[in-house]
Amino acid sequence: NAGVTQTPKFQVLKTGQSMTLQCAQDMNHNSMYWYRQDPGMGLRLIYYSASEGTTDKGEVPNGYNVSRLNKREFSLRLESAAPSQTSVYFCASNIDRDAYEQYFGPGTRLTVT
Amino acid sequence: KNEVEQSPQNLTAQEGEFITINCSYSVGISALHWLQQHPGGGIVSLFMLSSGKKKHGRLIATINIQEKHSSLHITASHPRDSAVYICAVSRGAQKLVFGQGTRLTINP
Numbered sequence: 001n002a003g004v005t006q007t008p009k010f011q012v013l014k015t016g017q018s019m020t021l022q023c024a025q026d027m028n029h030n031s032m033y034w035y036r037q038d039p040g041m042g043l044r045l046i047y048y049s050a051s052e053g054t055t056d057k058g059e060v061p062n063g064y065n066v067s068r069l070n071k072r073e074f075s076l077r078l079e080s081a082a083p084s085q086t087s088v089y090f091c092a093s094n095i096d097r098d099a100y101e102q103y104f105g106p107g108t109r110l111t112v113t
Numbered sequence: 114k115n116e117v118e119q120s121p122q123n124l125t126a127q128e129g130e131f132i133t134i135n136c137s138y139s140v141g142i143s144a145l146h147w148l149q150q151h152p153g154g155g156i157v158s159l160f161m162l163s164s165g166k167k168k169h170g171r172l173i174a175t176i177n178i179q180e181k182h183s184s185l186h187i188t189a190s191h192p193r194d195s196a197v198y199i200c201a202v203s204r205g206a207q208k209l210v211f212g213q214g215t216r217l218t219i220n221p
Contacts, residue, residue, distance in 0.1 A: 042199070042214060043199070045208055045209070104158075107154050109154075
C-alpha cells in the first residue's frame, strides 16, 4: 500500500496563477483532510471531507476550493494564488471522524512569488 | 491563548537522556494524538489515547483527563529521535486542533 500520496512535491507559482494539489489514499478511508503548515502556526485545517460526496470548511478556507472526486481522491485548488498562500500543504485521511488516527501524505511545498 | 499548548518549544539533550514533552489543552476532548515530524517533513502518528497510558518501544504517552494534560516520554534517547513532536486533540466534528510542536534535538 502506498498510503497517502500527494502531487506535486514542490511548486512555484506567480501571484494570480491557479493550480490543483492532488491527494489520493489507498486505505479505503472515509475521511480526508487538507492542512497547511506555516512556521510558528502549527497545522491548520483548510477543508475536510467526512465521506465521499461531502466537503466542509475548516479553520482557514478562504482562497481555496476542494473536490472529493471519489473515495480515494481529494483535491485542493488555488484559483488565484497569493503570496500569503506560500506554505507546506499536507493531505491526510482516516477511517472516519476525528477520534481515529490520521495518516498524512508527504506534503507539497508551495511558494507564491 | 491557544487551545493546545506544548512545552518546551525547543529541547536539546544528550544521547541516552530521558525526555519529557508536555501538552496541555483547555477544552473537552474525545482523544489526544501525538505526532512526529522528521526533518524531511513527513508526519507520522505515534499515539492516539483517550485515557491512561500507551507504550511503543521507547516511547510512552500518558494522559490525565481531569487535569487536561498529556506527556510524551522517550527513554534512552537517540539522535534518530530528533524531530518535531506535535500534540493534537480531537474535539468532534472531524477536526483536530494542533499544538505548535516541540523541536527535539538529541546530540550524540
